[in-house]
Amino acid sequence: MVEKTPTVYDVAEMAGVSIATVSRYFRNPDAVRESTRERVGQVVRDLGYVPSGSARGLAARRTGTVGVCFPSFDDVDRIDARRLGAGPPVRVRVDTDAHQDTGSDLYIAEVVRGTEIEAWRHGFAVMIAVPRGAAAHNVVEGLAGRVDGLVTLARAIDPDQLAHISRRIPVVMVAGPRDGDVYDHVTANNHGGMVALTDHLITEHRLTRLEFVGGPEDSPDAQVRFEGFTEAMLLAGLGVPERPIARSDFTRVGGRETGRLLLAERRLEGIDGLVCANDQSALGILDELTAAGVRVPQDLAVTGFDGIEASNVSTPRLSTVRQPMVELGRLAVAQLLRRLAEPMTEPSTRVLGVEVLLRDSCGAHATSTP
Amino acid sequence: MVEKTPTVYDVAEMAGVSIATVSRYFRNPDAVRESTRERVGQVVRDLGYVPSGSARGLAARRTGTVGVCFPSFDDVDRIDARRLGAGPPVRVRVDTDAHQDTGSDLYIAEVVRGTEIEAWRHGFAVMIAVPRGAAAHNVVEGLAGRVDGLVTLARAIDPDQLAHISRRIPVVMVAGPRDGDVYDHVTANNHGGMVALTDHLITEHRLTRLEFVGGPEDSPDAQVRFEGFTEAMLLAGLGVPERPIARSDFTRVGGRETGRLLLAERRLEGIDGLVCANDQSALGILDELTAAGVRVPQDLAVTGFDGIEASNVSTPRLSTVRQPMVELGRLAVAQLLRRLAEPMTEPSTRVLGVEVLLRDSCGAHATSTP
DNA sequence: TTGTACGCGTTATCAA
DNA sequence: TTGATAACGCGTACAA
Numbered sequence: 001m002v003e004k005t006p007t008v009y010d011v012a013e014m015a016g017v018s019i020a021t022v023s024r025y026f027r028n029p030d031a032v033r034e035s036t037r038e039r040v041g042q043v044v045r046d047l048g049y050v051p052s053g054s055a056r057g058l059a060a061r062r063t064g065t066v067g068v069c070f071p072s073f074d075d076v077d078r079i080d081a082r083r084l085g086a087g088p089p090v091r092v093r094v095d096t097d098a099h100q101d102t103g104s105d106l107y108i109a110e111v112v113r114g115t116e117i118e119a120w121r122h123g124f125a126v127m128i129a130v131p132r133g134a135a136a137h138n139v140v141e142g143l144a145g146r147v148d149g150l151v152t153l154a155r156a157i158d159p160d161q162l163a164h165i166s167r168r169i170p171v172v173m174v175a176g177p178r179d180g181d182v183y184d185h186v187t188a189n190n191h192g193g194m195v196a197l198t199d200h201l202i203t204e205h206r207l208t209r210l211e212f213v214g215g216p217e218d219s220p221d222a223q224v225r226f227e228g229f230t231e232a233m234l235l236a237g238l239g240v241p242e243r244p245i246a247r248s249d250f251t252r253v254g255g256r257e258t259g260r261l262l263l264a265e266r267r268l269e270g271i272d273g274l275v276c277a278n279d280q281s282a283l284g285i286l287d288e289l290t291a292a293g294v295r296v297p298q299d300l301a302v303t304g305f306d307g308i309e310a311s312n313v314s315t316p317r318l319s320t321v322r323q324p325m326v327e328l329g330r331l332a333v334a335q336l337l338r339r340l341a342e343p344m345t346e347p348s349t350r351v352l353g354v355e356v357l358l359r360d361s362c363g364a365h366a367t368s369t370p
Numbered sequence: 371m372v373e374k375t376p377t378v379y380d381v382a383e384m385a386g387v388s389i390a391t392v393s394r395y396f397r398n399p400d401a402v403r404e405s406t407r408e409r410v411g412q413v414v415r416d417l418g419y420v421p422s423g424s425a426r427g428l429a430a431r432r433t434g435t436v437g438v439c440f441p442s443f444d445d446v447d448r449i450d451a452r453r454l455g456a457g458p459p460v461r462v463r464v465d466t467d468a469h470q471d472t473g474s475d476l477y478i479a480e481v482v483r484g485t486e487i488e489a490w491r492h493g494f495a496v497m498i499a500v501p502r503g504a505a506a507h508n509v510v511e512g513l514a515g516r517v518d519g520l521v522t523l524a525r526a527i528d529p530d531q532l533a534h535i536s537r538r539i540p541v542v543m544v545a546g547p548r549d550g551d552v553y554d555h556v557t558a559n560n561h562g563g564m565v566a567l568t569d570h571l572i573t574e575h576r577l578t579r580l581e582f583v584g585g586p587e588d589s590p591d592a593q594v595r596f597e598g599f600t601e602a603m604l605l606a607g608l609g610v611p612e613r614p615i616a617r618s619d620f621t622r623v624g625g626r627e628t629g630r631l632l633l634a635e636r637r638l639e640g641i642d643g644l645v646c647a648n649d650q651s652a653l654g655i656l657d658e659l660t661a662a663g664v665r666v667p668q669d670l671a672v673t674g675f676d677g678i679e680a681s682n683v684s685t686p687r688l689s690t691v692r693q694p695m696v697e698l699g700r701l702a703v704a705q706l707l708r709r710l711a712e713p714m715t716e717p718s719t720r721v722l723g724v725e726v727l728l729r730d731s732c733g734a735h736a737t738s739t740p
Numbered sequence: 741t742t743g744t745a746c747g748c749g750t751t752a753t754c755a756a
Numbered sequence: 757t758t759g760a761t762a763a764c765g766c767g768t769a770c771a772a
Contacts, residue, residue, distance in 0.1 A: 005538050007765055018743045023767060033741060048537030053516030054427030055765035058748045063424060064512065065497070088723050090562040092570065094735045095682075095727040109479045116498060123505070125512055127435070127497045128486060135493070142434065142495055146423030167418030168375050192460040200462065312465075313683050353458050357465040365464045377749055388759045393751060403757060425749030428764045 006047040015043040026051055065125045066333055067147035067169075068115050069140065070108050071156040072130045105250075106308035107278075107325055108153065111174060114329020115151055122337055124148075130156075137161055144169055149336040151329070154220055170339040172332045176220040178349050184339060185349040186332045190221055190305075193321035193354035194228025195235075197303055198275060200356065202236045205363040207273040207301055213258060213285065214244030215277035222250075222277040225305055229275050245274075248281040255284020263292050268300060273362070279304035279311040279320055286314060286361070297363045307357060316360035324352050376417040385413040396421055435495045436703055437517035438485050439510065440478050441526045442500045475620075476678035477648075477695055478523065481544060484699020485521055492707055494518075500526075507531055514539060519706040521699070524590055540709045542702045546590040548719050554709060555719040556702045560591055560675075563691035563724035564598025565605075567673055568645060570726065572606045575733040577643040577671060583628060583655065584614030585647035592620075592647040595675055599645050615644075618651040625654020633662050638670060643732075649674035649681040649690055656684060656731070667733045677727060686730035694722050 008019040025040045057063040129143040144165035154176025172184040201207045215222025248254040276282035282304035307322025378389040395410045427433040499513040514535035524546025542554040585592025618624040646652035652674035677692025
C-alpha cells in the first residue's frame with residue numbers, strides 16, 4: 001500500500017497492449033490470444049493490479065452488488081460502553097447464569113446468510129447496512145446508491161425513504177404483509193403457522209385458557225400472528241382475548257422483563273398456556289418462569305415462533321413454528337435478480353411454508369414422528 | 371424503476387443550478403444558501419434522485435466501504451438441494467431431535483456483527499463475501515476492488531491472493547497468528563485461555579488423563595489451542611499426547627461424527643477429560659456421549675472454546691473459553707480505519723483477553739462467583 | 741484478435 | 757455562494 005494503485009493504463013502500457021485488451025483479459029479472457037493473455041497476466045501480478053469496482057460500476061452501469069437492510073435490535077450503546085480490548089488477558093470465573101443474551105438475532109443472521117448464498121451463486125456481492133441512529137437515512141441512501149437492488153426486512157426502512165429509493169433500484173421486502181404497496185415480497189405463512197400451533201394446543205393438549213404475548217406494536221408479523229391465534233381460538237369456540245396479555249420487543253431480555261412483570265402482577269393465574277409472538281420472547285419468559293418455580297409445560301404451556309436454534313436446546317425445548325429463514329433470504333435475492341432482468345413484471349408475493357415443531361414446552365407427545 | 375435514473379445533471383438543470391451545487395447539497399449542505407438548498411431538495415425528491423456510489427467512489431477515490439471476508443463452513447450444496455419454497459404451507463410434526471444443526475456459525479456471525487457496528491459508527495458500509503467454490507478468487511478480487519480496506523478471518527483467503535490485493539488496500543486479519551507477515555492482526559488469547567482451562571481441569575478437578583480433539587489441520591487457532599493444552603499438561607507433569615486424539619472440522623455435525631467414532635472404537639476408555647478445539651465440536655461430541663449414556667461430567671469431562679451462545683444452554687452447560695467475538699470484529703475495523711488514515715505505521719498485532727467460563731461439563735463448582 | 745474513442749456520474753479545484 | 761471544468765478508471769461500440 002505504499003505504491004500508487006495501478007490502473008488499466010499502467011497495465012496496458014507495461015504489457016504493450018491497449019486498455020481494451022486489459023479489460024478483456026478480465027471480462028472475457030477467451031477473446032484474448034493466449035500469448036497476450038500471459039503477458040497481461042504477468043503484468044497484473046507484477047503490478048498488483050485489481051480492477052476498480054467503482055469505475056466498473058460506473059462504466060457498466062451496474063455494481064454487481066445487492067444490498068441487504070435489516071433493523072437492529074442490538075443495544076449498540078451498551079456494546080459501545082464496553083471498552084475495546086479492555087480486561088486482563090485471561091480471566092477465570094464460574095458462570096452460573098444460563099440466561100445470558102448475546103444480543104445477536106439469529107433470525108436475521110439466517111436470513112442474511114440466505115441472501116449471501118444466493119447472491120454468491122449469481123456472482124453478486126452483498127452489502128449490509130443497519131439504519132440506526134440519527135444518520136439512518138444516510139445509511140440507507142448510501143446503500144441504495146451502491147447496489148443494483150435492495151432486500152430489506154420489514155420495518156428496517158422508513159416508508160417514505162423506501163418509496164424514494166425504489167425509484168432508483170428494485171426493492172424486495174422480506175416478511176411483513178403487502179399493504180397495497182408496490183414491492184416484491186417474500187414472506188412465510190405466519191398466519192397459518194400460528195393457527196395450526198394454537199389449534200394443536202387446544203385440540204391435543206385440551207388447553208382452553210390461552211393468552212398471547214405480542215411483539216412490537218409496529219411489527220406486521222407480530223400482528224398477523226396474533227390474528228392467527230385469535231382465529232384458532234374463535235374456531236374452537238373459546239373466548240378470545242381482545243389484545244395480547246403483554247407485549248415484548250422480540251428480544252430475550254425483553255421477554256424476561258415481560259415474564260417478571262406477568263409473575264409479579266400474578267396475571268398468569270388461571271392461564272394454562274402462553275403463546276408468544278417469537279422465540280426470543282418465549283425463551284426470556286421461560287427463563288423467568290423456571291426461576292420462579294413454574295413448571296413448563298405442566299403448570300403452563302409456552303410456545304414460540306421462528307424456530308431459531310436456541311429454541312431447540314432450551315429447557316424445556318420450545319414448541320414453535322419454524323420459518324425457513326435461509327430460504328427467505330435466498331428467495332428474496334432470487335426475486336431481486338429476476339426483477340433486475342425483467343423490470344416490468346407485476347410485483348410478486350411469495351409465501352413460504354412453515355413447520356410447526358412440537359417439542360416439550362407445550363406438553364407431552366407420543367414419540368413417534370409421523 | 372420505470373423512469374430513467376436521474377443524475378446530477380438532471381437535478382441541476384431542473385433546479386436551475388450547476389452540478390457542483392447539487393454535489394454540495396449532499397456533501398456540504400451548509401455551503402449552499404438556504405433558498406437554493408430547498409430548491410435542490412425539492413427537485414431531488416421530485417425526481418427520486420439518489421447519488422451513484424460508483425461515480426462517487428471513482429471521483430473521490432474512496433468507496434466508504436469496508437469488506438469482510440470469512441470462510442464458509444456451511445454446506446451450500448445441501449442447502450442448494452432444498453428446493454426453494456417447496457413444501458406445504460403448514461406442516462405439523464413432533465420434533466424429537468434436540469441435536470439439529472442449523473449450520474450457521476455463531477462465531478462468525480458475531481464477528482461480522484462487530485464489524486458492522488464499528489463501520490456504522492464511522493459512516494462506513496460493510497460488504498461481505500465468502501470465497502467458496504471455483505470462483506473463490508473472483509469473489510475476493512471483486513470485493514477487494516470495491517472497498518477501501520478488508521477485514522478477513524484467518525484462512526478465508528488464499529495467501530498468494532491476499533498478498534496481491536494487499537498491495538491495493540490495507541488488510542486486517544482476525545484470528546490466526548502472525549507468521550512474519552505484514553498485515554495488521556486482531557486476535558484473542560487462545561493460548562492463555564487454553565492453558566488456564568486445562569490447568570483448571572487438572573488442578574480443580576484432579577483430571578489426569580486428558581485428550582485433545584483438534585480442529586482443521588490448517589487452522590492456526592486450533593493449533594495454538596492444542597499447544598496451550600500440551601503446555602498445561604507439561605507444567606502439571608502429566609503425560610502429553612503427541613497429537614489430538616481426533617480432529618473435527620469445527621462444526622457440530624463434524625463433532626457428532628467424531629463422537630461416534632471415538633465411541634465405536636472405544637477410544638474413550640481410561641480417559642477422564644476431552645478438551646475440544648471449539649464449542650461446536652464439543653457440542654456435537656456431547657450430543658453423542660449423551661445419546662450413548664456416557665455421563666458428562668461424571669464419566670467424562672468435556673470442554674469447548676469460543677463461548678457461543680449454544681454452549682451456554684446445552685445439557686450439561688459447556689465449560690469453555692469465551693472469545694470477545696464482537697470486539698474482535700470491532701477492533702479489526704477500527705484498526706483498518708486507523709491504517710487508512712495513517713498508512714505508514716508499523717503492522718500491529720492486538721491480542722484480546724479471553725474468559726474461562728466454568729460451567730457444568732467439567733465438573734461441579736462452588737456456586738459463588740468470585 | 742486488437743485498438744480507438746467516447747461515455748458513465750460524481751468530486752474537487754479554481755475562478756468568478 | 758456559485759459555476760466551469762478537469763480528472764477519476766473502466767466498459768464497449770466500432771473500426772481496423
